[in-house]
Amino acid sequence: MTRKIETIEKEKYTERELENLANDIYGDEEVVVLGMRMQSLYILKRLDEPAYSELLEGLQEYVDWYICPICKEEHEDESDADDCCPENGPESDN
Ligand SMILES: [Zn+2]
Secondary structure (H helix, E strand, C coil): CCCCCEEEEEECCCHHHHHHHHHHHHCCCEEEECCEEEEHHHHHHHHCHHHHHHHHHHHCCEEEEEECCCCCCEECCHHHHHHHCCEEEECCCC
Protein backbone atom coordinates (compact mmCIF):
# COMPACT_ATOMS: atom_id res chain seq x y z
CA MET A 1 0.00 0.00 0.00
CA THR A 2 1.22 3.48 -0.84
CA ARG A 3 -0.94 5.73 1.28
CA LYS A 4 0.96 8.29 3.25
CA ILE A 5 1.55 7.43 6.86
CA GLU A 6 2.48 10.33 9.05
CA THR A 7 4.93 9.96 11.85
CA ILE A 8 5.26 11.50 15.26
CA GLU A 9 8.46 11.71 17.21
CA LYS A 10 8.26 10.22 20.66
CA GLU A 11 10.62 9.91 23.57
CA LYS A 12 12.11 6.45 23.67
CA TYR A 13 12.77 6.25 27.39
CA THR A 14 10.72 7.08 30.46
CA GLU A 15 12.31 9.08 33.26
CA ARG A 16 12.79 5.87 35.23
CA GLU A 17 14.60 4.23 32.30
CA LEU A 18 16.78 7.32 31.87
CA GLU A 19 17.70 7.15 35.55
CA ASN A 20 18.70 3.51 35.11
CA LEU A 21 20.78 4.47 32.08
CA ALA A 22 22.45 7.29 34.00
CA ASN A 23 23.19 4.91 36.87
CA ASP A 24 24.70 2.41 34.43
CA ILE A 25 26.90 5.08 32.86
CA TYR A 26 27.96 7.12 35.87
CA GLY A 27 27.57 4.54 38.60
CA ASP A 28 24.82 4.44 41.19
CA GLU A 29 27.07 5.20 44.09
CA GLU A 30 25.31 5.92 47.34
CA VAL A 31 26.37 8.82 49.46
CA VAL A 32 25.87 8.92 53.19
CA VAL A 33 24.31 12.17 54.38
CA LEU A 34 23.86 12.43 58.14
CA GLY A 35 23.69 8.67 58.37
CA MET A 36 21.21 8.35 55.50
CA ARG A 37 22.23 6.59 52.33
CA MET A 38 21.18 8.40 49.18
CA GLN A 39 21.76 7.71 45.53
CA SER A 40 23.97 10.22 43.69
CA LEU A 41 21.25 10.84 41.12
CA TYR A 42 18.69 11.53 43.83
CA ILE A 43 21.01 14.05 45.43
CA LEU A 44 21.64 15.76 42.09
CA LYS A 45 17.89 15.97 41.51
CA ARG A 46 17.35 17.64 44.88
CA LEU A 47 20.36 19.93 44.71
CA ASP A 48 20.30 20.98 41.09
CA GLU A 49 17.18 19.96 39.23
CA PRO A 50 18.17 21.73 35.95
CA ALA A 51 21.45 19.80 35.89
CA TYR A 52 19.56 16.59 36.59
CA SER A 53 17.10 17.28 33.74
CA GLU A 54 19.93 18.18 31.41
CA LEU A 55 21.75 14.95 32.25
CA LEU A 56 18.67 12.83 31.51
CA GLU A 57 17.80 14.85 28.40
CA GLY A 58 21.28 14.13 27.08
CA LEU A 59 20.55 10.40 27.32
CA GLN A 60 17.10 10.59 25.76
CA GLU A 61 16.53 9.21 22.29
CA TYR A 62 13.67 9.91 19.96
CA VAL A 63 11.90 7.39 17.79
CA ASP A 64 9.26 7.77 15.09
CA TRP A 65 5.80 6.37 15.72
CA TYR A 66 3.39 5.88 12.84
CA ILE A 67 -0.08 7.34 12.72
CA CYS A 68 -2.96 5.45 11.13
CA PRO A 69 -4.35 7.81 8.45
CA ILE A 70 -7.92 6.73 9.28
CA CYS A 71 -8.31 6.61 13.06
CA LYS A 72 -5.12 8.54 13.96
CA GLU A 73 -4.01 5.86 16.38
CA GLU A 74 -0.26 5.84 16.99
CA HIS A 75 1.70 2.67 16.29
CA GLU A 76 5.27 1.71 16.99
CA ASP A 77 5.57 -0.18 13.68
CA GLU A 78 4.75 1.27 10.28
CA SER A 79 3.10 -1.95 9.12
CA ASP A 80 0.78 -1.89 12.14
CA ALA A 81 -0.33 1.62 11.24
CA ASP A 82 -0.84 0.53 7.65
CA ASP A 83 -2.90 -2.49 8.66
CA CYS A 84 -4.80 -0.66 11.39
CA CYS A 85 -7.89 0.32 9.42
CA PRO A 86 -8.93 -1.02 6.01
CA GLU A 87 -8.45 1.74 3.43
CA ASN A 88 -11.96 1.67 1.92
CA GLY A 89 -13.90 0.24 4.81
CA PRO A 90 -14.98 -3.40 4.70
CA GLU A 91 -15.54 -3.24 0.94
CA SER A 92 -12.53 -3.59 -1.33
CA ASP A 93 -12.43 -3.72 -5.12
CA ASN A 94 -8.89 -4.81 -5.86
ZN1 LIG B 1 -6.69 2.92 12.38
